[in-house]
Amino acid sequence: MVNLMEYIWKLSGSRYDRIEKGVAVIAVGSVERHGDHLPLGTDAMESQFIAEEVAKKIGAHLFPPIWYGSSVSLSRFPGTINVDDDAFKSYSRSVLKEIARNGYKLVVVINGHGGNSSLLKTAAKEAAYETNSTFMMVDWWRDVGKEARQKLFTMPGHAGDDETSAMLYIDEEDVDMEAARDHSPEYMPKVSILSPIVDKYLYPNAVLGGATKGDKNKGKEWIEAVVEDISNEARNLIKVLAKE
Ligand SMILES: [Zn+2]
Numbered sequence: 001m002v003n004l005m006e007y008i009w010k011l012s013g014s015r016y017d018r019i020e021k022g023v024a025v026i027a028v029g030s031v032e033r034h035g036d037h038l039p040l041g042t043d044a045m046e047s048q049f050i051a052e053e054v055a056k057k058i059g060a061h062l063f064p065p066i067w068y069g070s071s072v073s074l075s076r077f078p079g080t081i082n083v084d085d086d087a088f089k090s091y092s093r094s095v096l097k098e099i100a101r102n103g104y105k106l107v108v109v110i111n112g113h114g115g116n117s118s119l120l121k122t123a124a125k126e127a128a129y130e131t132n133s134t135f136m137m138v139d140w141w142r143d144v145g146k147e148a149r150q151k152l153f154t155m156p157g158h159a160g161d162d163e164t165s166a167m168l169y170i171d172e173e174d175v176d177m178e179a180a181r182d183h184s185p186e187y188m189p190k191v192s193i194l195s196p197i198v199d200k201y202l203y204p205n206a207v208l209g210g211a212t213k214g215d216k217n218k219g220k221e222w223i224e225a226v227v228e229d230i231s232n233e234a235r236n237l238i239k240v241l242a243k244e
Helices: 013-018 041-059 086-099 114-131 146-152 161-174 198-202 216-242
Strands: 023-028 106-111 134-139
Touching: 013 023, 023 041, 023 086, 041 161, 041 216, 086 106, 086 114, 106 114, 106 216, 114 134, 134 216, 146 161, 146 216, 161 216
Parallel strands: 023 106, 106 134
Antiparallel strands: none
């Protein structure tokens, strides 16, 4: 099931016909305000970087990412492009189903944005049972690399020291550290709160955490741990699927 890594959008049809379809990897992100210092495409850029590294490690076919996501909680900021939940879910389900229909035994979905998580899981579940195929869904910043995240960062969060460090590692040129500002609210919810009023309280500047504490080396260590964890998880899953 493990083959050479391929960038699917670069392949000719004739080459695509010839290569064996084993594992597909696709990144999902958002176009969303990340404070004043991180690129608007942060979530897609991070998840695409990780997806590419994972595809190289496990010999998978990398599909083009889904760039736009569900970003209603930060939609009041300039630069956020918020896709309606039902549109995002239905579009994602179609893309995932189509990848599976092309014959892949396993589709690894690497999500980089919290607002997408529940919708994407539902989309992947529907696609899996409609096509009798297997999807692995990873919210990369919280499902994997947990020990490294805990060890390295003191003020994590949206555009916080964890995400700023990741972007400094991935694409330092597009980060403006002079514009970085920290934000730590007194009240931090421990449960899900769905409220535009609380969104404003938590994200007055589209930052939650220690943006100014971003560090490129920490970002590298974290991202490498994340790539390692996802690759190992995929390899274990491939062994199970190979028995079928
Ligand atoms: Zn983000």
